[in-house]
Amino acid sequence: MFDDLRDLYQEVILDHGRKPRNFRRLENADRSARGDNPMCGDRMGLFLKLTPDGHIADAAFQGRGCAISMASASLMTETVKGKTAAEAEELGTRFRGLAMTGTCPDCGTGLADEMERLQPLSGVHEYPSRVKCATLAWHTLNAALEGTPGEERMASSE
Amino acid sequence: MDGPILSAGFDVARIRQDFPILSQTVRGKPLVFLDSGASAQKPRQMIEAMVRCMETAYANVHRGAYHLSEQATEAYEAARAAVARFLNAADPREIIFTGSSTMAINLVAHSYGRGVLRPGQAVVVSEMEHHANLVPWQMLRDDTGIELRFCRVTDAGELDLEDLAAKLADGKVGLVAVTHMSNVLGTVTPAQRITAMAHAAGAKVLLDGSQAAVHRQVDVQAIGADFYAFTGHKLYGPTGIGVLWARLEHQERMPPFMGGGDMISLVTQERSEWAPPPAKFEAGTPPIIEAVGLHAAIDYVTAIGMPALEAHERQLVDHAMRRLSDIEGLTLLGRAQDRGGVFAFALDNAHPHDLSTLLDRAGIAVRAGRHCAEPLHARFGLEAGTCRASFGLYTTEQEVDYLADALTKAREFFT
Ligand SMILES: Cc1ncc(COP(=O)(O)O)c(C=O)c1O
Numbered sequence: 117m118f119d120d121l122r123d124l125y126q127e128v129i130l131d132h133g134r135k136p137r138n139f140r141r142l143e144n145a146d147r148s149a150r151g152d153n154p155m156c157g158d159r160m161g162l163f164l165k166l167t168p169d170g171h172i173a174d175a176a177f178q179g180r181g182c183a184i185s186m187a188s189a190s191l192m193t194e195t196v197k198g199k200t201a202a203e204a205e206e207l208g209t210r211f212r213g214l215a216m217t218g219t220c221p222d223c224g225t226g227l228a229d230e231m232e233r234l235q236p237l238s239g240v241h242e243y244p245s246r247v248k249c250a251t252l253a254w255h256t257l258n259a260a261l262e263g264t265p266g267e268e269r270m271a272s273s274e
Numbered sequence: 275m276d277g278p279i280l281s282a283g284f285d286v287a288r289i290r291q292d293f294p295i296l297s298q299t300v301r302g303k304p305l306v307f308l309d310s311g312a313s314a315q316k317p318r319q320m321i322e323a324m325v326r327c328m329e330t331a332y333a334n335v336h337r338g339a340y341h342l343s344e345q346a347t348e349a350y351e352a353a354r355a356a357v358a359r360f361l362n363a364a365d366p367r368e369i370i371f372t373g374s375s376t377m378a379i380n381l382v383a384h385s386y387g388r389g390v391l392r393p394g395q396a397v398v399v400s401e402m403e404h405h406a407n408l409v410p411w412q413m414l415r416d417d418t419g420i421e422l423r424f425c426r427v428t429d430a431g432e433l434d435l436e437d438l439a440a441k442l443a444d445g446k447v448g449l450v451a452v453t454h455m456s457n458v459l460g461t462v463t464p465a466q467r468i469t470a471m472a473h474a475a476g477a478k479v480l481l482d483g484s485q486a487a488v489h490r491q492v493d494v495q496a497i498g499a500d501f502y503a504f505t506g507h508k509l510y511g512p513t514g515i516g517v518l519w520a521r522l523e524h525q526e527r528m529p530p531f532m533g534g535g536d537m538i539s540l541v542t543q544e545r546s547e548w549a550p551p552p553a554k555f556e557a558g559t560p561p562i563i564e565a566v567g568l569h570a571a572i573d574y575v576t577a578i579g580m581p582a583l584e585a586h587e588r589q590l591v592d593h594a595m596r597r598l599s600d601i602e603g604l605t606l607l608g609r610a611q612d613r614g615g616v617f618a619f620a621l622d623n624a625h626p627h628d629l630s631t632l633l634d635r636a637g638i639a640v641r642a643g644r645h646c647a648e649p650l651h652a653r654f655g656l657e658a659g660t661c662r663a664s665f666g667l668y669t670t671e672q673e674v675d676y677l678a679d680a681l682t683k684a685r686e687f688f689t
Pocket of ligand 1: 506
């Protein structure tokens with residue numbers, strides 16, 4: 117009945133949805149933000165530790181939501197670790213394109229391995245009402261990076 | 275999907291042919307539309323009545339002394355009379371046309387809440403209200419200092435009448451505003467009893483009939499309430515029209531909600547005098563074509579007969595209760611004795627949004643989320659929301675079976 121849904125709910129996504137990685141609060145985070153999707157009640161807190169030269173030393177999140185939003189946040193925290201803020205933002209831009217269109221024209225040029233890792237989420241582009249579930253984490257990441265230490269920024273994927 | 279299922283005198287297969295949209299397929303599968311509680315599909319008879327109005331008898335109402343305008347005015351007032359009969363109102367002037375239930379309730383919150391109720395008084399709502407019958411009262415509370423009280427809902431999803439009595443006990447309550455049928459739990463509330471209790475404590479009663487008017491024969495005189503609101507699009511009518519039934523004595527005391535054309539009897543630069551009810555509450559060009567559509571929708575359901583609709587629905591509800599209760603890991607929200615065809619549920623291993631995406635793939639349309647009733651979901655500890663299947667007069671037992679099978683398979687999918 118649901119076989120064609122394996123495109124959207126690939127095993128990687130179900131796995132990350134059930135057992136999200138980096139699912140914890142980071143004490144002494146340098147940046148943090150809260151993401152809300154008021155339409156569906158998804159909600160997450162994102163925490164970042166930065167190195168003095170602006171690399172993301174650690175990323176973690178907590179929250180609740182559907183399998184897509186949890187898996188996306190989980191994969192995101194794994195992917196952005198070790199990246200600079202600029203690289204993380206670039207990944208976010210590309211990921212939003214991937215989620216909306218299913219393709220990533222720029223993916224040959226740099227950050228290719230990272231985008232490969234996010235590829236399992238490309239199936240959401242066929243489900244317009246679910247794209248926001250996938251992009252919430254990345255909106256929240258942008259908000260965190262734009263913030264200052266000690267400030268909790270708010271992001272919404274509405 | 276649409277083999278004949280016959281309750282006495284009720285031929286679903288034939289009825290389904292009146293609804294053009296139901297013959298659609300979704301992603302190659304027959305459409306199983308189980309979201310009528312959000313908005314119902316439209317019968318051809320209703321659609322044609324609106325088209326006919328626009329093609330042959332349309333002009334603005336109450337304004338021109340020419341043939342077409344008189345025809346349109348007649349049709350608009352005939353719709354009012356039809357609604358009055360539908361609710362068994364004593365007088366068509368008790369029927370105010372609005373844009374929706376939401377607007378009808380806001381009208382009461384504004385005109386009765388701010389115009390008649392006084393600081394120091396209280397309004398009682400319940401924990402199972404749709405936001406449409408909650409937020410306007412919060413706004414009234416914040417603007418005026420009128421207290422807002424919440425009547426509890428029992429674990430079975432029924433209105434806790436003992437708690438209602440307690441909330442009424444100090445005699446400060448000016449209005450009880452509660453749903454006549456929950457859009458999440460399916461619970462039909464004991465409207466007559468609530469009204470008797472409220473009146474004994476000196477409070478007036480507003481019933482939100484957005485769901486109930488679709489599923490039950492409503493008799494506002496038998497219920498004895500003061501205000502009754504419902505919305506056209508859930509009753510197989512068009513969007514953009516709602517109804518407020520309000521006793522004339524209340525309408526007389528209430529200041530207008532909106533100012534504009536048609537709601538005045540005299541206007542000078544200095545002042546205006548209000549038109550008599552219900553025109554006083556119908557500022558501006560009203561939903562004329564929509565009123566004609568609502569009239570046709572009411573004719574449609576009354577031709578089938580509300581008792582026949584109720585019987586068909588009872589059969590579906592019993593069947594759904596049996597089938598859904600059998601599904602492992604499925605929590606059903608609300609088990610009220612008196613309930614209509616609305617079922618909110620959650621699976622233990624799937625978020626409601628994932629579940630509704632799966633069901634959509636099977637051609638099943640259900641709603642996911644908190645259904646404009648966040649406090650109710652918090653009350654039952656389901657902050658992530660639920661999926662909701664809601665039935666219409668065209669829903670079949672096979673569709674319920676198909677949903678139940680899909681839910682069982684969905685649980686396997688996520689395991
Ligand atoms: C119980 C209840 N009240 C009020 C409303 C609001 O109806 P509308 O959006 O047509 O104003 C709804 C439907 O959404 C409802 O189910």
